[in-house]
Amino acid sequence: MGQERPIATLTEDEAARELERLARQIAQADQAYHQQDAPEISDAEYDALKRRNAEIEARFPALKRADSPSARIGASPAEGFGKIRHAVRMLSLSNAFDPDEVREFDARIRKYLGIGSDTALTYTAEPKIDGVSLSLRYEGGALIHAATRGDGETGEDVTANARTIAQIPQRLPGAPDLLEVRGEVYMRLEDFQALNARAAETGGRTFANPRNAAAGALRQLDPEITRARPLSYFAYGWGALSEPLADTQMGSIERLAALGFCTNPLTRICDGVEALLAHYAEIEMQRPSLGYDIDGVVYKVNDLALQHRLGFRSTTPRWAIAHKFAAETAWTRLEAIDIQVGRTGALSPVARLKPINVGGVLVSNATLHNEDYILGRDSRGEPIRDGRDIRVGDWVQVYRAGDVIPKIADVDPARRPSDSVPYVFPQTCPQCGSPAVREPGDSVRRCTGGLICPAQAVERLKHFVSRNAFDIEGLGAKQIEAFYHDDQLPIRSPADIFTLQARDAANLTRLRNRPGWGETSARNLFRAIDERRQIPLHRVIFALGIRHVGETAATLLAQHFGSWEGFESCLTGPETEAMAELTNINGVGPVMAQSLIDAFANEAERGAIDALVAHLDIQDAEAVHVENSAITGLTLVFTGTLTRMTRAEAKARAEALGARVAGSVSAKTDILVAGEGAGSKATKAEALGVRVIDEDAWLTLIGA
Numbered sequence: 001m002g003q004e005r006p007i008a009t010l011t012e013d014e015a016a017r018e019l020e021r022l023a024r025q026i027a028q029a030d031q032a033y034h035q036q037d038a039p040e041i042s043d044a045e046y047d048a049l050k051r052r053n054a055e056i057e058a059r060f061p062a063l064k065r066a067d068s069p070s071a072r073i074g075a076s077p078a079e080g081f082g083k084i085r086h087a088v089r090m091l092s093l094s095n096a097f098d099p100d101e102v103r104e105f106d107a108r109i110r111k112y113l114g115i116g117s118d119t120a121l122t123y124t125a126e127p128k129i130d131g132v133s134l135s136l137r138y139e140g141g142a143l144i145h146a147a148t149r150g151d152g153e154t155g156e157d158v159t160a161n162a163r164t165i166a167q168i169p170q171r172l173p174g175a176p177d178l179l180e181v182r183g184e185v186y187m188r189l190e191d192f193q194a195l196n197a198r199a200a201e202t203g204g205r206t207f208a209n210p211r212n213a214a215a216g217a218l219r220q221l222d223p224e225i226t227r228a229r230p231l232s233y234f235a236y237g238w239g240a241l242s243e244p245l246a247d248t249q250m251g252s253i254e255r256l257a258a259l260g261f262c263t264n265p266l267t268r269i270c271d272g273v274e275a276l277l278a279h280y281a282e283i284e285m286q287r288p289s290l291g292y293d294i295d296g297v298v299y300k301v302n303d304l305a306l307q308h309r310l311g312f313r314s315t316t317p318r319w320a321i322a323h324k325f326a327a328e329t330a331w332t333r334l335e336a337i338d339i340q341v342g343r344t345g346a347l348s349p350v351a352r353l354k355p356i357n358v359g360g361v362l363v364s365n366a367t368l369h370n371e372d373y374i375l376g377r378d379s380r381g382e383p384i385r386d387g388r389d390i391r392v393g394d395w396v397q398v399y400r401a402g403d404v405i406p407k408i409a410d411v412d413p414a415r416r417p418s419d420s421v422p423y424v425f426p427q428t429c430p431q432c433g434s435p436a437v438r439e440p441g442d443s444v445r446r447c448t449g450g451l452i453c454p455a456q457a458v459e460r461l462k463h464f465v466s467r468n469a470f471d472i473e474g475l476g477a478k479q480i481e482a483f484y485h486d487d488q489l490p491i492r493s494p495a496d497i498f499t500l501q502a503r504d505a506a507n508l509t510r511l512r513n514r515p516g517w518g519e520t521s522a523r524n525l526f527r528a529i530d531e532r533r534q535i536p537l538h539r540v541i542f543a544l545g546i547r548h549v550g551e552t553a554a555t556l557l558a559q560h561f562g563s564w565e566g567f568e569s570c571l572t573g574p575e576t577e578a579m580a581e582l583t584n585i586n587g588v589g590p591v592m593a594q595s596l597i598d599a600f601a602n603e604a605e606r607g608a609i610d611a612l613v614a615h616l617d618i619q620d621a622e623a624v625h626v627e628n629s630a631i632t633g634l635t636l637v638f639t640g641t642l643t644r645m646t647r648a649e650a651k652a653r654a655e656a657l658g659a660r661v662a663g664s665v666s667a668k669t670d671i672l673v674a675g676e677g678a679g680s681k682a683t684k685a686e687a688l689g690v691r692v693i694d695e696d697a698w699l700t701l702i703g704a
């Protein structure tokens with residue numbers, strides 16, 4: 001790359017020539033990286049080129065080129081990897097933040113399984129490693145591929161990189177024919193510090209914390225770079241298996257250790273909650289001297305038969321939980337309070353802070369939740385922080401736990417400037433000027449502008465294209481913002497995305513001729529959009545951005561309705577029936593149900609949804625997680641008392657086997673499972689000619 005001249009000494013001519021050269025080099029590197037999957041330069045070299053380009057542009061803004069690499073819509077490095085579909089989904093864990101939440105976890109499990117508090121229930125407890133999860137597939141004892149978690153269903157193929165990690169065995173003599181090992185790639189603290197020191201010396205990129213460094217190293221397109229970065233691996237679980245490893249969690253971990261994996265030495269068997277909490281205290285004490293970052297302790301039911309009975313919610317197992325350590329905190333000055341308008345119109349106050357390092361991460365923004373929080377009150381009007389309010393200019397205590405948005409925990413009244421004034425929360429939307437109102441019982445003030453509020457419209461579009469929704473390559477938050485305000489080629493509703501290419505073709509100034517765009521980037525964008533015309537149902541439901549309907553709920557709804565037609569016909573049918581059907585879905589409550597019904601009843605919303613759907617080929621919810629069974633596709637109703645499993649377990653079992661569980665008997669019911677003391681439902685079922693079975697027959701039916 002040659003010796004770089006100090007920018008201050010460059011003449012305009014020289015700067016122009018260098019910008020021309022940089023544009024060419026970066027375009028060539030992009031091409032090699034994205035199209036040919038054969039990077040010619042390292043990430044660090046690439047970053048240096050981009051940085052140099054940005055610096056010259058900053059000094060000579062007039063010289064910025066039409067094809068400037070700084071304006072190009074670049075794909076992130078991860079997009080250079082192939083995709084691997086996980087044979088068994090990679091899930092996440094739900095969290096507990098205090099001992100009571102751990103006790104509730106135990107109580108929930110006991111209730112679900114019908115185990116009384118006098119019967120022992122054994123768990124394992126082990127550190128929660130703060131790294132990147134990685135699934136390793138071995139066939140016939142040989143490492144076949146390695147995949148990151150990705151969205152849980154599909155991850156990135158990082159096999160070549162995984163092979164450079166010494167703690168990942170390439171061969172596993174004596175392993176089951178098929179074995180998928182799940183664990184965490186992490187970087188030891190001393191390795192991290194050495195890496196950063198080396199990078200600082202050579203002017204390379206440094207990382208904020210070991211987890212980022214591990215993630216960065218694992219996602220290198222050049223495995224030689226991964227090899228040069230010291231990574232470690234702890235195995236703590238498994239995915240697909242040709243035969244069980246053992247019949248307990250602990251036994252399976254011991255088997256993985258015997259096969260040659262590093263497993264965490266602080267993994268223990270604990271009899272009951274108090275033993276879990278004692279081991280938590282022990283691990284917390286050892287945390288500073290472990291030599292690697294951990295962010296909590298994971299508890300798992302030890303008996304695998306019980307794990308199997310407990311099964312999964314849509315994204316987390318019922319049989320495990322992560323007990324997180326208390327958050328890291330730091331004090332800094334609150335420089336300003338900004339109001340952001342979210343996609344549901346919520347006015348959210350954001351603290352702009354004097355940047356501060358909180359547990360390895362530089363924090364300059366934090367959420368202030370809502371107006372009551374700033375005033376020092378909780379949602380019921382009770383004082384928090386002893387009623388101290390928060391003002392611009394105050395010293396505030398910032399805390400962050402895991403990946404969540406940093407928060408403000410406290411304020412120091414002793415350091416408050418004498419001229420400070422209480423913060424006044426706006427009563428109108430700062431974006432569109434519409435009144436911002438607070439419904440009784442709601443802690444949030446909302447803009448009433450709906451889709452006429454540009455902030456709401458833009459936020460909804462950003463949500464629409466986000467990673468777990470439509471995830472359109474080259475159309476991220478920044479581009480949405482630009483297209484929204486574009487008068488020639490606007491995107492103002494989801495359907496506009498799918499008419500973009502046709503509208504562009506009819507435009508005088510084609511997208512490819514605009515600043516920041518070129519022939520290739522425009523073509524890539526249209527291709528990326530086309531690729532998403534075919535899309536799974538749960539992504540569409542999530543992408544609609546309906547209030548209270550998150551990713552988990554979208555998945556539940558998709559699984560319940562199976563097809564867009566089923567979903568839509570329920571929501572556009574009689575309201576009472578829709579309400580009954582929705583609230584009968586495990587995990588859908590009346591508030592979410594009402595929100596869905598309202599969205600489909602709103603003319604503008606409905607128009608936008610219909611316009612969108614006309615461009616899509618929505619794939620029916622796959623029955624991938626559903627075992628094929630005698631009850632797949634049938635509608636079941638339970639009545640009376642079951643003696644050998646709880647109602648919750650029976651319902652979850654039926655759903656896992658692909659059946660629908662309804663609350664009342666109708667002509668659509670296929671089977672009524674009548675437990676002890678069944679009454680009117682059984683009578684009605686018989687009258688309708690519905691098949692009625694007892695608990696024994698039910699257990700036989702599901703092979704229990």
Ligand code: IVH
Binds near residue numbers: 091129130131
């Ligand atoms: S078990 C089905 N055990 O934490 C549950 N996860 O927040 C599988 N993690 O995605 C996870 N240490 O990347 C498990 N000892 C441990 C872990 C662990 C770290 C990570 C893992 C997971 C995330 C969930």
